[in-house]
Every structure is written in C-alpha cells, then in structure tokens.
Amino acid sequence: MTAPREHGAPADIQSGDAVSGTHPVQVHRYKAAARINHWITAASLILLAVSGMSLFTPNLFFLTGLFSGGQWTRTIHPWIGLVLFFSFSLLFVRFWRANLPVQADRTWLAKIGDVLRNRDDDLPELGKYNAGQKFVFWSMSALILVLISTGIVIWDQYFSPFTTIEVKRLAVLAHALAAIFAICVWIIHVYAAIWVKGTFSAMTHGVVTGGWAWRHHRKWLRELVVKVDGSKAAEIPHPHSATGPSSSPRRPS
Amino acid sequence: MFPPIPNASVAGEASRPRFSERDLVRRSASEVALPTTRLTEIAKLIDVTKCIGCKACQSACLEWNNLHEDIGYNHGVYDNPMDLTPNTFTLMRFTEWDNPESGHLEWLIRKDGCMHCADPGCLKACPSPGAIVQYSNGIVDFFHENCIGCGYCIKGCPFNIPRISKTDHTAYKCTLCSDRIAVGQGPACQKACPTQAIVFGTKDEMKAWAEFRIKDLKSRGFEHAGLYDPPGVGGTHVMYVLHHADKPSLYAGLPDDPSISRVVKVWKGVTKYFGMALMGAAALAGLAHYAVAGPNKVTEEDEDSAGSLATGRDLQPPRGHA
Ligand code: HEM
Ligand code: SF4
Ligand code: SF4
Ligand code: SF4
Numbered sequence: 001m002t003a004p005r006e007h008g009a010p011a012d013i014q015s016g017d018a019v020s021g022t023h024p025v026q027v028h029r030y031k032a033a034a035r036i037n038h039w040i041t042a043a044s045l046i047l048l049a050v051s052g053m054s055l056f057t058p059n060l061f062f063l064t065g066l067f068s069g070g071q072w073t074r075t076i077h078p079w080i081g082l083v084l085f086f087s088f089s090l091l092f093v094r095f096w097r098a099n100l101p102v103q104a105d106r107t108w109l110a111k112i113g114d115v116l117r118n119r120d121d122d123l124p125e126l127g128k129y130n131a132g133q134k135f136v137f138w139s140m141s142a143l144i145l146v147l148i149s150t151g152i153v154i155w156d157q158y159f160s161p162f163t164t165i166e167v168k169r170l171a172v173l174a175h176a177l178a179a180i181f182a183i184c185v186w187i188i189h190v191y192a193a194i195w196v197k198g199t200f201s202a203m204t205h206g207v208v209t210g211g212w213a214w215r216h217h218r219k220w221l222r223e224l225v226v227k228v229d230g231s232k233a234a235e236i237p238h239p240h241s242a243t244g245p246s247s248s249p250r251r252p253s
Numbered sequence: 254m255f256p257p258i259p260n261a262s263v264a265g266e267a268s269r270p271r272f273s274e275r276d277l278v279r280r281s282a283s284e285v286a287l288p289t290t291r292l293t294e295i296a297k298l299i300d301v302t303k304c305i306g307c308k309a310c311q312s313a314c315l316e317w318n319n320l321h322e323d324i325g326y327n328h329g330v331y332d333n334p335m336d337l338t339p340n341t342f343t344l345m346r347f348t349e350w351d352n353p354e355s356g357h358l359e360w361l362i363r364k365d366g367c368m369h370c371a372d373p374g375c376l377k378a379c380p381s382p383g384a385i386v387q388y389s390n391g392i393v394d395f396f397h398e399n400c401i402g403c404g405y406c407i408k409g410c411p412f413n414i415p416r417i418s419k420t421d422h423t424a425y426k427c428t429l430c431s432d433r434i435a436v437g438q439g440p441a442c443q444k445a446c447p448t449q450a451i452v453f454g455t456k457d458e459m460k461a462w463a464e465f466r467i468k469d470l471k472s473r474g475f476e477h478a479g480l481y482d483p484p485g486v487g488g489t490h491v492m493y494v495l496h497h498a499d500k501p502s503l504y505a506g507l508p509d510d511p512s513i514s515r516v517v518k519v520w521k522g523v524t525k526y527f528g529m530a531l532m533g534a535a536a537l538a539g540l541a542h543y544a545v546a547g548p549n550k551v552t553e554e555d556e557d558s559a560g561s562l563a564t565g566r567d568l569q570p571p572r573g574h575a
Contacts, residue, residue, distance in 0.1 A: 025556070025559040025560055056525070057528075061282060061382055069401060071401050073454075075402075075404045112444050118549045155401070156404035157402075157561075160404065160417075166516075168408050169514055172408055173519060177524065180527070183535075187539060188508075191343075194543070195546075197541060197548050197550045210560060211551040211555035211557075211558070214555045225563055248438075
C-alpha cells in the first residue's frame with residue numbers, strides 16, 4: 001500500500017525510497033513489505049506457469065509429478081491463482097502510480113536500439129521505472145485480469161453451472177493464450193534483471209547502489225537526494241518533474 | 254426382428270477378452286502405435302421410432318454399472334433425472350412436437366448418451382495421458398485411474414456428454430458396456446430393451462438394419478426418416494434411426510451437424526505450437542542478446558557521480574535537458 005505521501009512529492013517515489021550513505025551511496029528501493037509481496041507473487045506465478053504448462057502440452061505432463069500427480073495439479077492450480085491475484089493486486093496498488101507513462105518514456109523508447117546496445121549515455125533521465133519496466137507492469141496487470149476471469153470460468157469444480165460450454169471453450173482458449181503471453185512477459189522481466197547488473201539486490205535486500213540508480217533512474221535518484229535534504233530542494237534541478245521546483249540546471253557547489 | 258445376441262457361453266475360452274490395450278487407435282495426450290490388425294467396427298443402433306419410453310435401458314445401465322442415482326424430484330415431465338449425471342450415463346429425453354404437416358402431436362423419445370464418435374472431441378481435449386482411449390472397434394472409453402478431473406472432455410465433446418463426479422473427481426459417461434462387449438455380449442441397455450428399439454452388432458450390420466427400418470418408415474409416410482451417423486465427427490458408433498432425420502434438433506436438441514468446435518481445434522492445435530514457439534523464442538532472444546550485447550554494468554564513474562550528487566557536489570547537468 002502506498003503510504004501517504006507529502007503533498008507534491010513526485011509520483012515515482014514510493015514509501016521507503018531513500019538515499020543513505022555517501023561513498024558508496026546506497027539507495028533504498030523496496031522496503032521489506034514490498035519485497036515479500038513481490039516474492040509471493042513471483043512464487044505463485046512460477047507455480048502457476050509450471051502447473052498450467054503441464055496441462056497445456058502432453059510433453060510437459062510429467063511436471064504434474066511436482067504437485068504429487070494430475071489430480072492435485074488440477075485442484076491446486078486455481079487456488080494458487082487466487083493467491084497470485086490478491087498478491088498482485090497489492091503490488092498493483094503499491095506500484096501503479098510510479099508506472100504511469102511520462103514524456104521521457106517516449107524518448108527512451110525511440111532510443112530502444114541504444115538501450116539494447118548498452119549505450120546509456122544518450123538516454124533521457126528516468127524516474128523509478130523505465131518504459132520497459134512499465135510495459136512489464138501494465139501487461140502483467142492486464143494478463144492477470146484475463147487469467148483470473150477466464151480461470152474462474154473454467155474452474156469446473158465450483159463454477160461449472162454458471163456458464164455454457166461454448167463460453168468455457170472460449171475461456172480455456174483465452175486462458176491458454178494469456179498464460180503464454182504472461183510467461184513471455186515473465187521471461188523478459190527476469191532476463192532484464194539478469195542483463196542489467198545490480199538489479200537483483202533491489203528485490204533481495206531492497207537496496208541498490210547509487211551508481212545503479214544514477215545510471216538507470218537518475219531522475220528518481222535526484223528526487224530522493226532532494227528528499228533527504230529538503231533545503232537542497234530549490235537548488236537541485238528537476239528537469240522532468242511537473243511538481244518539482246524549476247531551477248537552473250547548474251548550481252553552485 | 255433382429256436376431257438376438259446369444260447368451261454368454263460358460264466355456265472358459267469365452268471369457269477371454271476380445272479386445273485389449275493392443276487394439277488402441279487413440280489414447281489421450283499420447284501417441285499410439287497403430288495396431289496391425291483392426292477389429293471389426295461395432296455399433297449400437299437406437300431406433301427412436303420404436304421406443305416406448307419405458308426406461309428399461311436406463312435402469313439396466315444403472316444396474317449393470319452398479320450406479321446409484323439420488324432420489325430426485327418430479328418436475329412434472331417424464332425426464333428423470335433432468336440431465337445426464339456422473340451416475341446416469343444414459344437418459345431418456347422426451348419431446349412433444351406438434352407436427353405442422355400432419356397436425357399430429359408426436360412424442361419423440363430419444364435415448365441420450367455417449368455417441369462413441371469416430372473423431373472424439375473428448376479425447377482430443379483431454380490433457381491426461383491415457384484417461385481416454387479409443388479402440389479399433391470404435392469404443393471410446395474413460396480410464397478413471399488416469400483422469401485428473403479437469404473437465405476438458407466436457408469442452409471437447411460436441412454432444413455435452415461427460416460429467417465429473419463430485420465424489421472421486423473423475424469424468425464419467427457411457428462405456429458402451431466395453432466390459433460386456435469384450436466377452437461377446439451386447440450392451441446392457443440393448444439387452445433390456447423390450448421393443449428392440451436398441452440393437453447391437455457390427456457397424457455394417459447396423460447400417461443395413463437401419464436401411465430396412467427406414468424403408469419401412471418411409472412406406473408408412475415418414476418420408477424424411479433416416480439414419481443419424483453424423484459425418485462431422487467421422488460417424489458414430491451409437492446411431493439413431495429418426496422419423497425426422499432432416500431435423501435432428503427436434504429430438505431434445507440433438508445437434509443437426511455436430512463436429513468438434515473450431516475453438517477446441519484452435520486451442521488443441523495451433524495454440525500449442527504457437528505457444529511453445531513464442532515462449533522458446535522469448536528465451537532464445539534473451540540468450541542471444543546476452544551473447545551479443547553482454548551485461549549492462551554499473552561503472553565506477555556512475556558510483557562517483559552518485560556520490561557527488563548525494564553530497565551536493567554534482568556538477569553534471571541533467572541529461573536530456575537542453
Ligand atoms: C489468476 C488466477 C488463475 C485461475 C483461477 C486459474 C484457473 C485455471 C483452471 C481452472 C485451469 C484448468 C485446469 C484446472 O482445473 O486446474 C487452468 C489451466 C491453465 N492455467 Fe490457469 N489459472 C489462473 C492463473 C494462471 C496463470 C498466472 C498461469 C500462467 C502464467 C496459468 C496457466 C494455465 C495454463 C497454461 C493452463 C492450461 C491451459 C490448457 O490446458 O491449455 N493460469 N487455470
Ligand atoms: S476430466 Fe478426465 S477424462 Fe476428462 S479431460 Fe480431464 S483428465 Fe481427461
Ligand atoms: S459423444 Fe462426446 S464423450 Fe462420447 S465419444 Fe463423442 S466426444 Fe466423446
Ligand atoms: S428400453 Fe428400449 S423401449 Fe425402453 S426406453 Fe430404452 S430404448 Fe426405449
């Protein structure tokens with residue numbers, strides 16, 4: 001849940017985000033509650049993908065063994081789905097504001113070639129999330145919504161009397177397709193964390209280095225530095241923040 | 254009269270099963286090696302025009318398969334229970350039809366149950382290896398020890414037949430009395446029928462018998478009498494003789510032209526290939542990108558810049574701010 005934020009604080013600062021230390025600078029990116037929330041979501045998504053894929057194709061049916069057989073796999077999958085849904089809903093409430101699209105995302109996307117070639121020098125300064133992360137966030141939100149609604153339609157044990165067979169056929173097809181896309185988005189998400197070094201610690205320890213924040217989310221870092229020392233607020237430039245004070249980009253040392 | 258099937262022989266030889274796992278032509282979620290010799294296709298023919306609605310077949314089915322239906326309610330109609338259930342594999346469905354041509358009120362009674370399709374949608378949809386099998390004689394049978402209770406067979410079936418038990422969470426439907434046929438007997442319903450509305454034999458025999466019956470019906474003024482052996486599912490091993498074969502749906506919604514739903518075909522066909530390919534491509538793209546571009550590492554300068562920013566010595570103008 002987003003803690004009440006001070007009036008006018010930038011949208012991409014979440015509760016617990018803070019800078020500490022000077023050399024090296026440590027940036028607090030996710031507090032413990034957010035990390036636990038994230039890992040419950042991650043674990044349920046993986047269990048759902050594994051149990052779902054075992055029913056999706058006969059080649060992977062053997063994976064039902066991980067859930068002590070087909071009957072158990074069939075039984076438990078929708079329940080894990082509910083865990084995922086509620087857990088992700090909490091994440092959504094935490095993160096949606098920081099994932100709203102801004103102008104800089106456009107510029108960043110236009111330079112996606114540079115992004116992929118690790119040429120970061122010419123990219124715009126970004127808030128807490130880049131457009132790729134925002135894509136993962138919004139597409140997962142939409143896909144999980146499709147998965148829960150179609151999943152309930154095909155949850156025959158409790159919900160079979162409520163829909164026709166024709167609707168169930170469409171639902172199971174939509175569920176399978178949404179699952180495929182969700183797994184692809186998940187692959188992108190995990191790969192990005194492997195590719196961009198220094199990212200994992202954000203979700204394991206909640207902390208990233210100042211260098212990581214400077215390199216990838218400089219606007220967010222600037223905002224946090226302001227937050228640490230309110231007196232600097234007037235001096236530190238806020239090039240893309242609508243709410244931040246506007247000032248000269250250069251300031252005396 | 255169709256010659257009745259002789260009673261079971263008591264000779265030891267007679268109890269040897271006539272077909273077994275070696276005769277499988279399809280097995281859910283598995284590949285099977287096609288048997289070298291195929292059994293003769295069998296079929297059950299239900300002559301709707303001879304049925305008197307006595308439900309002896311429905312009772313015989315419960316009895317032979319040791320099934321027990323809860324005592325239900327009288328809904329003011331003859332259908333009882335109101336639908337197929339995990340215990341009711343076969344159900345007499347009664348329809349009153351005001352024939353506009355003849356002005357007669359016709360009582361159409363159809364014995365509903367699994368059609369034992371040559372192209373079974375239930376088997377196509379089933380994700381569990383060996384939960385549904387098809388023998389070369391045409392019988393489609395469910396193996397409960399392999400069933401996971403997912404209900405995909407219900408979505409696959411064009412006739413709305415399988416039902417999942419709330420007790421053991423596996424799917425049930427008519428077995429065509431595979432256990433009786435294996436030892437040379439006819440299905441229990443066929444044996445019980447007092448009017449020979451149900452007959453059983455090879456598929457060819459049944460078609461020939463149906464032709465004889467249809468000729469008879471036509472001679473009595475049922476010009477649209479015909480055989481229901483729908484080609485959309487490759488034909489069935491339970492067939493009907495209908496007085497109004499031009500309108501099968503008159504008979505409590507018997508599908509006019511059944512086939513496996515397009516949605517099911519897409520789900521079980523192209524979606525699998527597309528899905529596996531897309532997920533594989535996503536993983537490969539990641540590997541390839543890492544091999545070509547390599548990791549994106551934070552540099553010492555990045556750390557220094559962050560340090561300067563935090564201590565207020567930041568002299569770098571923000572990027573993208575002209
Ligand atoms: C969010 C709530 C979800 C619910 C309520 C749900 C429910 C279901 C149900 C009822 C089934 C049919 C099998 C069974 O009865 O267990 C199923 C199948 C499946 N689920 Fe889910 N599910 C959910 C989320 C997910 C997620 C997140 C994924 C993957 C990332 C997923 C992947 C699959 C797959 C691949 C299948 C098999 C589809 C097929 O056989 O073609 N599900 N789900
Ligand atoms: S309920 Fe049983 S028979 Fe029906 S599709 Fe699922 S595993 Fe197969
Ligand atoms: S009628 Fe339905 S349950 Fe019977 S074989 Fe055909 S598809 Fe399967
Ligand atoms: S036993 Fe024969 S006559 Fe009686 S209801 Fe069944 S099919 Fe009809």
